[in-house]
Amino acid sequence: MRGAPESHSGWTFLTNHARVLTAIAEDPTTRIRDIAARCRLTERAVQKIVSDLEEGGYLTHTRQGRSNAYHIEDGTILRHPADQRLTVAELLSLLAQHDDEHGEDKRKLQSAGGPAADPEADV
Template sequence: MGEVPESHTGWTFLTNHARVLVSIADDQNVRIRDIAARCRLTERAVQKIIADLEQDGYLTHIRQGRSNAYHIQPGTVLRHPADSGSTVADLLRLLAQHDSTPQ
């Protein structure tokens, strides 16, 4: 716990916000610690990203005992002007199609 993930240099196609959203889409009851490990981020960074996503209406959560259940708002439009009209559901569907395509 509290371990700093190995850093990455260079550019990537997906933002950390997209990676966290995909992790939550895969398991709406996922723990922050597990998201951090999967995305190679610190738990604090994941908490900040989740707060950003909630603040802008992409995500909500319900407290269930000691854990959270997240709910993605699939109709929320992506923020960048070049993505005008595309929704979170469109993005997740595209990424899921890529994951299910045989290599």
């Protein structure tokens, strides 16, 4: 079993709730343990966030054997008053576009033999 994720000091642009939701959007059958590793959170924190998202109507889950399959309610409006015209689907689309562009940049660096060619390198 791994230790606690590295702590992060300072502020970030995305909340942990947005990170967890993004991880679920990419793989609706992902495990809490995998979300925790990806988002650098504890499993307990991810469980609480998933519970928050379900209570808020952003997410549902169904049991599939011993696993969960999550479903994101795409049309749900974001919670903050300044974001009320933005849906979850639109937010996830923006984040996916960023990931696609970042992935393309990384592939270009790899083909040029840049830092991304090293799988241990952090771009």
